[in-house]
Amino acid sequence: MWEFFVRSLDASTIFTLAALGELIGQRSGVLNVGIEGVMLFGATLGFIAAQSTGSYLLGFLVGIAIGGLLGLMHGFFSITLGVDQVVSGMGIWIMGFGLTTYIGNPYTGPLGMPRIPSILGLSPFFYLGIALVVITWFVLSKTSLGLRIRSVGENPSVAEVSGIDVAKTRYLCVTIGGMLMGLAGAVYSLDYNPVWNYNFLMGWGFIALALVFFSMWNPFILLSGSLLFGTLWQLSLNPQLVLPGVMSRYIWRMVPFAITLLVLLIMSTKWFRIKWGAAKPEALGQPYVKE
C-alpha cells in the first residue's frame, strides 16, 4: 500500500510542478503549449550538468535556468512580437524534442549518482511542490502582485489603464512559469527516473497542460488533480492489483487520459461554467496590443 502510494505521489509531484508553472503563465493570459519541450530541456540539460559535475544542485539550477530562458523566449514571441501563442508553444515543443535528442544522445543511460535522500519515505520535491502550491495560491489570491497578474489575464486593457505594466507582468509570469517547468523536468530526470533516454517524458507535459484546465486555474484543485492523476497513472499500469481480469490492459492504459478528456468535456459545458463560475482567464491566449 505504502510503496504504491509513494510512487503515485512521486509521479504527481512532476505534474504539480509543471502544471503550476503553466497555471501562473495562464493566469496572466499567456498559454504555453510547449510545456513538454521546456520540461525536456530542463530534464536533459539538468541531467548533463549533474552528471558532468557530480552536483545535483547544479543540475537543478541549470534545469530551472533553461526553463526560465525558454519562458522568456516564449514571452518574446507571444508578448513582444504578439505571435500566436499556440504556434510559439508548438515551436518550443518541437525544438525541445529534436534538440534534446541531439544534445542528450551521448548521455544515454543511468545517471550513476547516489539517489537523493527521501524525507519520510517521500521525495523532498513532493513537499516542495505542496509548498509552492500554497505560495502560488497566496500570491495570486492575497497579494497586490496576484491581483495585477489576474487583471492582466482577465482584461489587459483595463489593467493598463489602471497603471499596470501588462508586458512586464506577463514576462514575469512566463519566466517564473518556465522555471517551474524546467524544475519539473529536472526533478523527473534527476530524481523520479534518473536515466536519460530520448523523448523520455512521453507526453507528461501535455498531461500537466490538461491538469491546468482541470484545476479551473485554482492551485489547490491542481494539486488534488495531480494526486488523482498520479494514482490513476499507477493503477492503469497495474490494474491486476485491484481488478484483475476485468478489462484489457490496453483499455486500462487509456483510463487516465479518458478521464482527463471527460473532465475537460464536462468543464467546457455551459452548465458547469454557470455552476462553478467561469474561472478561465478571459484574455488567455490573446496577444495584447497597447492602444
Add this chain to the structure above:
Amino acid sequence: MSRKFGLLFVILVVVSLLLAACQPQEVVKTVEVEKEVIKTVEVEKEVIKTVEVEKEVIKTVEVEKEVKESATLAIEHFSIIDGTTWSGAHDRAGKRIAEKYPNVEYVYREEVGPDLTNPYAEEMIADGASIVVGNAEFMGMPLKDIADQYPDVYFASIIASDLTTKRNFIRLFPRQYQALYLEGLIAGALTETGNIGVVSAFPSVQVIRRQAGFYLGVQDAAELLGKDITVYVKYVGDWYLPPEERDIANTLITQYDVDVLTQQTDSGSPLDVAQESGIWFIGKDMDIVGFYGWSDTDTVAISFDTRWEVLYENIVKNWLAGNENPETVLYLGMADSMTLADGTVVPTVDIMNDNKVGIEAISPAALPLIPDEIVALVEQRRDQMINGVWDPFFEHAFVSNGTGLDLEGTPVPAAGTEVKPAGVMPTNEWLLSLFNFDLEGTVILE
C-alpha cells in the same frame, strides 16, 4: 465559491486515497499440485516396406557469375545509434564488416521511419549502395516494394513476425533465445525469493520466442536445484516507454517480491530500478556494462551480445560472389560465427558481460552465489550450442499457457495443449512467424 473548491479538493484527495487503498497487501500465489495421470500412449511399430524410389539425376551446369569487386552496405536504423542497444549493435556490425573487408563500405541513416525507408534507400542506391537493410520490420518491409526495381541490389529487413521474401529481399534474425536460455539458467540460480520479473514490451512472436528461451533456462535451473521459481511478465505496451518501464519494474519488485529483473524493452529504466533496489539485473541485446558502462557487475549478473555482423557477412559474401539467388531467410545462432578483423571469432549471439564472454561473463559478485552444477550446465549448453549439437527448443516440449497473441488463422492454443513435443526441432518458419503462445507456467500479469 471557495467552499465549493474546498469540497472538490477534498473529494479528489479522498478518491485518490480510496483508489490507492484498493490494491492488495500481498500477492496470493496459486500452488499447482501435480497429479499422477496414467496416459495411454500409442507406440509406432517399425515396419520395413520395400518402396520404389525414383532417382533424381542431378546435372552440373556451369553458370557464369559476375563476381563483384566491392560493395556498399547501407543500414537504415529506425532509431538513433548512440546509447541504444538495438541500433548500436547494428552500427557496430556495419563497422566490423567494413573493418574486415576493405572493399566493403558501410553507410547509414538514423531515425528512419517507414515513410522514409524507400526515399533514403533510393538515395543511397544512387550513391552506390549495393545492399540496403532496414533494422526493424516496421520500417524495413517497405523495401520489398522497390526490390524489383533494383534487381542488382540486395534488400534485407529484420523479422518480427512477417516472413515475406523476394529473390533479392532477404529476412534475417539471430537465435537470441539460445543466449536467453543461458541467462535463464543463471537467473534461476540467483533468485532467492523464487520470483523473477520481466518488464516486457507487448505480446509479439519475437517477444514470446525470446521470453520462452529465458523461461526454459529458468525452469531447467529450478529443476536442477529443486527450487520453485515463478517468472512474472508484465507488458508495458511498447518497446520504449521509460516512465512506464520504471513504474512496472518497481511494481514487480515491491508487489511481487522479484529479486532478479530482466527486460524485453529498450530503455535503461528497469536497469536503474534494479540498481537502486539492490537486486540482480539480466541484460539483453548488448553488453551494457562493457560497451556502454551503464552499470557494473554488482548489478548486472549477465547479459548477452548480438553480433549482427555474422548475418551481414553472409549477405555481403553472397552479393560479392554475384549470387543472384541468395538464401532469403537467415536465422543464425550460436553455431554460426564470424572472424573479425582482429582475429576474434564471434558467434551470432553469446552471453557477455563487462567485455568477457562465456562463463567468465558471469558477474564476479554473482558467481559465488551460483551452484557449481549450474555453472557447469551453462558451460556445457553453451559449448553444445556453439557446436550445433543442442538447442533448448529441440530439447523441451512446448506446452501452451493459454496466453499469447492471436494471429490470423492461428489462435492461441488452449492452456495445457502440447504444441510441440520434446525432441523435435520446430521449423524456422514456425519459430519466426507462428510461435504465438507463452509457455505453461509463465505468469502474465494483466
